[in-house]
Amino acid sequence: MIRLLIADDQELVRTGFRVILEAEGDIEVVAEAANGHEAVRQSALVKPRVVLMDIRMPELDGLAATEQILRQADPPTIVVLTTFDQNEYIYRALRAGAAGFLLKDAPSSRLIAAVRAAATGDSLIEPSITARLVERFAEPVAAPGIPAQLAQLTDRELEVLRAMTRGLSNAEIAAEMVVAETTVKTHVARILAKLGVRDRVQAVVVAYETGFVGRGGA
Known part of the structure; x- marks a missing residue:
């Protein structure tokens, strides 16, 4: 209940x-x-x-x-x-x-x-709406390469984080990456733990604020 x-x-x-x-x-x-x-x-x-x-x-x-x-x-x-x-x-x-x-x-x-x-x-x-609003109101810091705050993430975890900023669900990420949904859930859990955030929406905030993704999701 x-x-x-x-x-x-x-x-x-x-x-x-x-x-x-x-x-x-x-x-x-x-x-x-x-x-x-x-x-x-x-x-x-x-x-x-x-x-x-x-x-x-x-x-x-x-x-x-x-x-x-x-x-x-x-x-x-x-x-x-x-x-x-x-x-x-x-x-x-x-x-x-x-x-x-x-x-x-x-x-x-x-x-x-x-x-x-x-x-x-x-x-x-509506995770895509959440991402769009975060993109609009966040003030990302433009910097080349991977931001220091995200340096502890593996290449695969960065790929999953980028998909999260596009509003994709675990199932959609799994289909796009051709892996099991349980694998994506594991990646998401590790991303949240490494970034020290409560949930995937907070992870998206970090992605925009650090400049990992910018306006338009580039």
């Missing part, structure tokens, strides 16, 4: 998400929060596996709440809720430690998929 916390200042949004998600047999909404402070308290109290976090909330916004929750012991995976007019917040949310984001007007099937993906540590909804 996936234990879920929904943090949004609009009661109708929280109720709608609860109805959709609890209709699934493997998701349980264990708490709701109407502001960032409440989200931090509820996270520490009920220990959810996943948090759906709205960015704009009273008292404490979703970005600050995300930072505080991720400092808790055994923190949950956080998926930021946003709208198309909040693109400037996406990169800040990723840097704060969120694993990804979900558009508030996404269909219910994507909402359900996002929660399940977050619970398993897999890439979240």
